[in-house]
Amino acid sequence: MSRPRIVSLFSVGLLLSWLSIFSPLSAQTPAQVNTTPIDTVRQSLPQLEQQFLERNFQLLAQRYQVDIADAAITQAGLRPNPNLWFQGNLYNPNTQKFLQYGAPSQADKDAGTYNSGYYAVQLQQVILLAGKRSKLVALAESNRSLAKLAFRDIMRTLHYQLYTTYANLYYDLQVVRLFDDELARQQRLLESYRIALRTGGVAPYEVTRLEVAIRDLQANSANYHTQIADEQATLRVLLRQPNKTFILPTELPALQTNLPALATALDSAQTNRPDIGLSQEQINNAQRSLALEKARRTPDLTTGVFFEKYGNAYNNFVGFQASMDLPIRNRNQGAIRSAETTLKSVTSGLENQQTIVQSDVLNAYDKLNTYYDQLNARPEGYLDRIQNISVEATKAYNARTIGLLDYLDKIRTYQQAQLNNINLLNNLYNTQQLLNYTTNTRFF
Structure with a gap:
């Protein structure tokens, strides 16, 4: 059989194989990933949040601290x-x-x-003279306020961790699906090349080049699988889930592109951040502690x-x-001097905390603006044209109008474009959650 005849048959075979395995990425969702364990649990973000509120150990432990502080108020009000x-x-x-x-x-x-x-x-x-009992009650009430603010701060931090972990898992599964689809395509192409190699239809280096490309895809996929394992471990701890459970995210809220005014974000942070409240309440607590120590001068x-x-x-x-x-x-000179020093310390700490909060909000705001600019800079129809890169490259290669290296370069461009899009959406969502976290306000 002549070489042109072999090449013609090989091209027809490649065309049929590619038409049978090609499926557009736009139809993919994390729920379609076929690499998850059998005992997979599909969970939406509201469902996970409810489980988190009911099961999370740190939240439960901090609630007990509030109950302990309540009991301390009762104890402080008892007379000898x-x-x-x-x-x-x-x-x-x-x-x-x-x-x-x-x-x-x-x-x-x-x-x-x-x-x-x-x-x-x-x-x-x-x-008890000098109002010691009332001052003890006031100090115990301040301690309860500190416990409640600590609970709110833990809630804020863990909420942010839950939301961002869920989003990372959602988008990492999309990346894995992208790699899995490309691996399936290139592995079938590799099998066709190996058949053609035995008949002399392709050069050996082309088979090797395809094997290297597949190894690269497998390595990248493995990296994302390890990230997914870390995210599953984080969710298991947050939700106290059994070790065998694989949490499969179903969907994320629709992407919002409205950005609150910077002044609104800063005001919300100064008003709603529990760590600001903690610093303010620590001043109140130190003042009440000082008043109690001064009262103890009176026998x-x-x-x-x-x-x-x-x-x-x-x-x-x-x-x-x-x-x-x-x-x-x-x-009671020593205790009074110690309480006065504590008051000076926490007073200066409030100003420092306000500076930290302002810096946190500005940082999150700048990051979000950057990602919004990147999103808005995409030309109209950009995502459709990305998809066409893979389609047109496959057609051109099956028609033998481009070589293997050119084809792999176009596919690599397609993969990178898809990765960039997934990463942009992930970064946007996580940065929106970061702004919510830094302001302790649900803007998104």
Whole structure:
């Protein structure tokens, strides 16, 4: 058989094989990926968010911290318990009897001897002075506010992690599908080339060149598979899912292209960011702690009543008691100085935190503007023309009007264009979530 005849048959075979395996990328969705495990769970983002709120360990643990702070407020408002003291006769050596509390005889009374019946009772109550109890309650309420703000900050951070991980998984699965389709095409092309090689229809280097291209695709696909494994691990921790569960994202919200005004974003961040609230509440907490330490300079007053039977200046003695430490040496100086230093520290920390928040918002805003510019700079019909690169390259190569290297170069251009589009959409979504995170406001 002549060489032109071999080339003609080979071209027809390639054309038939390519027509049978070609499918447009535009019809692909993550739900179609055939590389996921059998126990796959299809989940939308709202479904995952609900599970996250119910199951996430860090959120549950921080909720308990709020409950603990509530209990501390109750404890701070309780008054000191009264103290009851009793003293009585255990053994009377005159009568050689134990626990003798009967009334003495008239003869003993006349003789001034009391061999039985002695006991004394004392009831005392500590009274907190200088408003210590109300200051303790105020400090406990501030601690509860700190716990609630910490809960909101954890919620904000974990929400951002959940949303971005879900989006990364969604778009990484699209990339894997892109590579899988290209691998299937090039592997079939490689098999056709190997058949043609045995008949002398192609050069050996062309088969090797195709094998190298397939290896490149497999390496790139493996990299994305490892990223997907990391994303699955992150979602399992966030949702406390069983290890065998593979979470398959179904869809993302429609892409929004409206950008809030920068002044609005900055104001929202200063108003809604829980870390700003934490810094402000830390100042309030330090002020209340300082007020409590100053109040502790005033000693507490202990009052009581005392009753003694047969043992004092006269029978059935009733007395009044009052005691207080003298604030001569210890006036709580060290604790007050420590509280004053803490107040100075947290006051300067608020200004620093406000600067950090402003920088975070500006950074997210600039990134989002960059990606919007990139999206808006695409010419009309750009995505359709990307798809046509693959279609036209396949037709030209099957018609043998271009060589293998030229064909692989066009396919590589098509793949890179598709990757750039997927990465742009992923970056846009994640940067929108970053702006939501930095402002703690749902703009998108």
